[in-house]
Amino acid sequence: MILKAIILLILEVNMAVAKRNIHQRWEDQLQRYVAPRGVVNYSDWKKETHALKSYLKALEDHPPQHYWTTTNLKAYWINVYNAATIALVLDHHPLQSIKDIDAPWGTPVFRMGDQSMSLKAIEDLLLEMGDPRILFALHRATVSGPDLSGRPYRSSTLEEQLQTAAIKFLNDPSQNQCHKDKSHLSRIFLWYFKDFGSLVQRVTLLQKYGCKRVDQKTKFRYLPYDWQLNE
Numbered sequence: 472m473i474l475k476a477i478i479l480l481i482l483e484v485n486m487a488v489a490k491r492n493i494h495q496r497w498e499d500q501l502q503r504y505v506a507p508r509g510v511v512n513y514s515d516w517k518k519e520t521h522a523l524k525s526y527l528k529a530l531e532d533h534p535p536q537h538y539w540t541t542t543n544l545k546a547y548w549i550n551v552y553n554a555a556t557i558a559l560v561l562d563h564h565p566l567q568s569i570k571d572i573d574a575p576w577g578t579p580v581f582r583m584g585d586q587s588m589s590l591k592a593i594e595d596l597l598l599e600m601g602d603p604r605i606l607f608a609l610h611r612a613t614v615s616g617p618d619l620s621g622r623p624y625r626s627s628t629l630e631e632q633l634q635t636a637a638i639k640f641l642n643d644p645s646q647n648q649c650h651k652d653k654s655h656l657s658r659i660f661l662w663y664f665k666d667f668g669s670l671v672q673r674v675t676l677l678q679k680y681g682c683k684r685v686d687q688k689t690k691f692r693y694l695p696y697d698w699q700l701n702e
Contacts, residue, residue, distance in 0.1 A: 493533060494623035496526045497554060501621050509618025513702050517561045527554055531582050545600055546624040552593045553610040553619060555580040559590070560612050560700070568698045569612045603667045603676065606659055607636040614697035615646065615657065634680070641681035646694070649682035654689055658696040 500523060504516040516523070530551055535544055556569075559580055563572050572578070576594075579587035597605050610619040617640045624632055640657070641647050648655040654677075660667060667673045670687055677685050 493526070493529045494550065494625065496522060496529070497550065497623045498621075500526070501619070501623070505619050505621050507621070509701060511557070511612070511619060511701055513560060513564050513700065516557070517564050520558070520561050523554060523558050523561065527551070527558060527581065530554070534583055540626070541600055542629050543626045545597065545602065545605065546626045546629050548593055548597050549605065549608050549624045551581055552590060552597065553608075555593070556590060556610050556612050557619075566700065568700055570698050598663075598666050602633070603663070604633040604637045604680075606663055606666065607640040608633060612700060614699045614701050615694075616659075616701065617646075619701075637676075637680040641677065647682065648694075649677065649685055651684040651686065651689060653692060654682065654685055655692050655694050658693045660691070661693045 500516070500519070504512045506512070530547070535547055539547075559572065559575060559578065560566070560569060566572065569575050576591040577589050579589055581588045581593065594609065597609070607617045608620065608624065610616065617636060620632065620636065622632070641649070646657045660673070667676065674685055674687055674689070
């Protein structure tokens with residue numbers, strides 16, 4: 472048992488070091504091309520797509536392991552989704568909207584072994600983990616989507632990062648307008664209705680991260696979604 476514990480500890484340490492080195496590439500790009508408010512400089516980033524593709528290749532070469540925790544998996548796949556979204560947009564830039572791309576959510580953007588994965592497949596995998604806050608961390612390359620974080624998602628800071636993403640998105644009046652009688656929420660709450668759970672669960676999440684005045688009697692309506700590129 473002691474030997475097994477030591478081996479697992481060594482594996483965890485080695486994994487943490489490798490992930491830190493890999494994600495540093497992503498963080499350097501985020502700091503260079505993403506403004507604090509989440510606006511992305513796609514035009515300049517397109518001139519350095521090799522760095523982004525190198526990061527995605529590094530993620531492909533370091534896939535999830537059987538001993539990874541759910542936290543490890545969440546951080547890994549959120550980074551994959553966000554980086555792959557940027558790469559997909561850059562491959563087709565200039566464009567007005569991600570919807571200008573043919574089947575953007577069905578296009579293969581990542582390889583896991585012999586399997587090609589689309590953004591939809593990656594998103595489905597993440598949502599199976601049962602944490603709706605992930606939806607506030609996924610970058611959709613749109614004006615109405617959550618801001619792209621300036622830092623990679625890491626297992627050691629994931630809880631704090633997901634809380635920050637939820638608070639930032641729910642307290643942005645251009646995305647959500649919370650009132651006791653009637654609230655106008657992002658269309659993300661409509662599209663992913665089932666993933667946010669029951670009415671009690673949705674209200675609890677809203678209250679916890681910023682919409683403190685809502686309750687189970689609040690009428691919920693949904694704002695139009697702006698699909699323009701967040702450029």
